[in-house]
Amino acid sequence: MVSAMTAPPDLGTAESDARLIERSLQEPEAFAALFDRYAAMLYRYVSRRLGPEPAEDVVGETFLVAFSRRHRYDLAYTDARPWLFGIATKLVSRHHRGEAARYRALRRSPVEPHVQSPADDVAALVTAGASRPALAAALAALPRRDRDVLLLVAWGDLSYAEAAQALGVPVGTVRSRLHRARRKVRAALGGTDPMSEEA
Amino acid sequence: MDDLHALRELGRELESPPPASLVRQRARLAGRAARRRSRRGTWTLLSVVAAATAALVLVPALLPRDRPEPRAGTTAGTAGRPLTILLLGSDARTGAGAGAGTDGPVRTARSDTLLLVHLPADRKSVRAVSLPRDLLVPSVPCTRGVASRGRIMLNAAFSAGGAACAAQAVEKATAVRPDRTMVIDFTGFVTVVNAVGGIRVTLPKSVNDPASGLRLSAGRHLLRGEAALAYVRARHGLGDGSDLARVKRQQQVLAEVVRRLTDAGALTDPVRMGRIVEALASSLAVTPAMGKVEMLGLARSLARTDPADVAFTTVPLRPAAADPARLELKQPQAGRLFAQLK
CATH class of the missing domain: 3.40.630.190 (LCP protein)
Known part of the structure; x- marks a missing residue:
């Protein structure tokens, strides 16, 4: 769990998440600082999976749940991201039907090009755009647990150890789920797609 | 093509930027945190209105007939005229003011609930607009020393200078002048229950x-x-x-x-009635004070109001430009709402 023991790089000398949570036991208001640090990050992640409206609610819920469980936070983990992503992931799973439908819809309707993208990303986007229907189909068809691991790593930028912490499973389990999920995604991208039909 | 790379590209396409309304989720969290902190608890919006209404109805009914008329801060009656009240639910347990008319030492009382209640002249449809405690409002003379960069949180105005100060801050922020402020606290509630x-x-x-x-x-x-x-x-x-x-x-x-x-015959038992009147007087501090006749009139006029006609609104908000962790009024929507309260 080495990576979980290191503070997020951008915090510099700021108070660590663990310290903040510890302080919030005496001063509950201090917990809001955790929101200021991570709400936007979580929102971006959840909006990818569920879309903008559910994301707002899920992020709000995530922090309320986290707040009510802050007494149980293991202060040895200075970085609270895995903990928050774990709570958010549980809340996202309540919307799993909506999530799968969201990906399935992508197989058909093209997403409008991202107007904000810098020019040098365009080529990548075109490639991604071409493979999007296959990717979306693969995502929609993944078992929920495998998808959670895959997206925590690919979209949440968590390490294996952090994903394990987030989901409360051993790192080995994260590896095997990720391996399985990536195999299916690669198969979908490679054209030898076992997932082309709806699951 | 790398599968994780392709997946990240897809993710970027699907992502939405965090909306300004996310601050509302922060307010939700802050509200929860504030409640936890206060072992003394928090008045909910409705209970403040209900308690104030109950007190308004009860106080005049219980005032002994032979008691001299309390000196009113203003002499103007409220009957037949629109009335705007700033209601503050205080978490103090000391009695926010020992009786109507005093602005009372507020000590470290904090206001968890602030509500602008507007009663039209016919008293038929009551409008109540809740103002968040962490709303940033322009500083007023009574907040000098506590305000930073010309602004202050609404509940800080209450802590700094009591109901009168909160009322000034509300007036400056909303252009609605509260005719009365009413502060309710927990001590009063406890005493009232014991008294009955x-x-x-x-x-x-x-x-x-x-x-x-x-x-x-x-x-x-x-x-x-x-x-x-x-x-x-x-x-x-x-x-x-x-x-x-x-x-x-x-x-x-x-x-x-x-x-x-x-x-329970409380109304005919002078000793109990005396206790109840005291309890009510300490649970609800009205500034400027209301005369007995005026209060009775208001209570009677409120009795005509159907509770279903009390419209609760939350004021339109947005994250403050200077400090995104705080809220400020969202214009012009907020201005339009307040214009209806005049």
């Missing part, structure tokens, strides 16, 4: 809520002051645990208080 001899509740099952200190077996109970307070504040073990269930319970308690007052 407690309230009767029936519990379908036993309750043990360490958060509020409420421990009761199933069945009927007569609750006095502190226990009654715990009962209205408890969230766990009663009903479905929701805030709404709690609000309902608080309304039931107020109804029970009214029932005890009218049933």
